Amino acid sequence: DIQMTQSPSSLSASVGDRVTITCRASQSISSYLNWYQQKPGKAPKLLIYAASSLQSGVPSRFSGSGSGTDFTLTISSLQPEDFATYYCQQSYSPLYTFGQGTKLEIK
Amino acid sequence: QVQLVQSGAEVKKPGASVKVSCKASGYTFTSYGISWVRQAPGQGLEWMGWISTYNVNTNYAQKLQGRVTMTTDTSTSTAYMELRSLRSYDTAVYYCARDLGVRGYPLDYWGQGTLVTVSS
Secondary structure (H helix, E strand, C coil), X not given: CCCEEEECCEXXXXXXXXXXXXXXXXXXXXXXXXXXXXXXXXXXXXXXXXXXXXXXXCCCCEEEEEECCEEEEEECCCCHHHCCXXXXXXXXXXXXXXXXXXXXXXX | CCEEEECCCEEECCXXXXXXXXXXXXXXXXXXXXXXXXXXXXXXXXXXXXXXXXXXXXXXXXXXXXXXXXXXXXXXXXXXEEECCCCHHHCEEEEEEEECCXXXXXXXXXXXXXXXXXXX
């Protein structure tokens, strides 16, 4: 299976900060990388697909980049509603795998 | 609008089976597959498998092979996930998600989740 590793596992930041989360794949996955946001007690929500495409309705402060094995999710100016856990997921292999998650907390 | 509505919470004893349903609406059911993802308490997301609603082809995570079966009922636009020989570590919230099943396609709509508790 393709292993997905996110860093950091947790992150403290303030409203208005620029934040970057990294996801690394154990082998090349081209641009087949998706990002999800999950709030406590809720289902995950798709933010970014194909590494850099913004899902409809998602604010433009979210952006994604990368290809091959290294990817990033950037939030340009944190808003109060952005404090949540973020997961990357590869859809290159038909056996999907997720990163372990990055919990974004208020400083 | 696209909706996936899952069945309610379940409590099962070790060794039992559970079957969770996921009823789809707002799109053509047979045009998209369904993936199942679970999340143990306080843990991350674990993909369990995928089923085509068109030809019932399946892909299961290796660690669940032999214990999980995914099925669909196109007459009611409902997908099902059955997990057998339950153990305490199967306690989790189980989600269904719409999945085209084409390389690169994301899990774009999710059900609300079904809590399955395994306890003696």
